[in-house]
Amino acid sequence: MIDTKGRSLELFYIDGHPDGMVTAELFNWTGHVFVTPRTRLTEALRRQEAGYAGVYLLLGEKDGQDFAYIGEAEDLSTRLKQHAAATDKDWWETAVLVSASANRLNKAHVKYLEARLVTMAREIGHTPLHNGNSPSLPGLTEADIAKMEAFLANLMVVLPAIRVDMFIQRSRPAGSSRPVPAFEAPEAGTNPTTTETARFFLHKPRIDLxxxxxxxxxxxxxxxxxxxxxxxxxxxxxKPLHEELVRSGILQMAGEHRVFTKDYAFRSPSAAAAVVFGHAVSGPAAWKLEDNPDITFRDWQAQQLAAIPDEEADS
Incomplete structure (x- = not known):
């Protein structure tokens, strides 16, 4: 069953623009996420939540690709000052501080979150980490583990909203992308949800791809x-996406071409077509409907939009 429950997320741009300091909170979640560019670190660390216990991400680029460091601290402000002064971490440009309201996270909690985030980041493999060995999980009670896993689940909703996508798992086991019914009956008290599903293909005869x-x-x-x-x-x-998929093993050599070893969810048809063809291309025009090759993805999407009834004018 498709989850039709919405979530309410509040973003607050502290200095009035999205590239400055930002806080992010989910309704009915004790977690607090605070993003600051390195250039505003002095102001950021004066904030109350910067002195809480929590985990943090340092984000930037190194050797032409995204790079990150994941850590934990009982006092985030003190630890971030140390990182700002470290000569081996000049690459980071943005810090993401994750804490809880009223400083509710303790040392064991944040060590658990750090260990889980490092493991998740390495399993997904989008962004190389500056971290050395993966930290081990601390001993928590069964109840505390459940609380921290719920905390992580909410954090995974917030991070993409603030443009941190290193924890989004886009590769899936082969064959997991199966068609689903176009309509599923809603549960009592929920709104009906429609799901358009269609299969497409690309073919480049000149190189038999x-x-x-x-x-x-x-x-x-x-x-x-x-x-x-x-x-x-x-x-x-x-180009960086193509290189990332090669580096991560999603694209592996097989004969004269590379082959996808897993299903992979792209953000757009153009991104998918570009990686397949190895150069920029208009995905909506390139992908063809499997059941009818005369129909492109663009045509198919136009048909879906045309099927939506116009609202009747108020009489």
């Missing part, structure tokens, strides 16, 4: 076994 994808639940998922160009050609927005 074929890829298949499924559009489902708003995601464009290229299926395992699909082929892609061996190397990226030229420049382009999606």
């Amino acid at each position: 074929t890829a298949k994808a499924i559009f489902q639940d708003g995601e464009f998922v290229v299926e395992a076994g699909s082929q892609a160009r061996t190397e990226w050609h030229g420049e382009g927005t999606y």
Whole structure:
């Protein structure tokens, strides 16, 4: 059953613009997320929540790719001052501080969160970590483990909203992207949810390259076994993504092409088509409906939009 429950997230831009200091909180969650650019660190560490216990992310770039460090502290302000002064961490540009209202997290809690976040980041593999060995989980009671796992689940909702996507798992086991019914009956008290599902393909006859994808639940998922160009050609927005998938083993050599070893959810048809073809391309025009190759993804989406009835004018 598709989860149709919405979540209420409040973002507060402290200095009035989205690239400055930002707080993020979910309704009915004790967690508090505070984002600050390194250039505003002096002001940021004067805030009350900066002195709480919590975990933190240092985000930036190193050697031309995203890079991160995950840590924990009983006093986030003191630890961030140390990182700002460290000569081996000049690469980070943004800090994300995660704490709880009224300073409710203790040392064992934040060590648990740190260990879980490091493990998750390394399993997903989007962003290399500056961390050394993975920290071990501290001994917590069964009740505290349940609380921290619930805390993490909420944190995973907040982080993408503040443009931290290193914990989004886009690769899935081969065959997991199965079609679902176009409509599922809603539970009592919920709104009905429709789900458009369709299968698409790409084919490049000149090099005998074929890829298949499924559009489902708003995601464009290229299926395992699909082929892609061996190397990226030229420049382009999606060149780093192609390189990341090669580096992570999602794209592996098989004969004259690379092959997707897992299903992979792209943010758009254009991103998927570019990785497959190895150069920038208009995805909505390139992907064709599997059941009718004369219909592109753009045509299919236009049909879905045309099927939405216009609201009747008020009489």
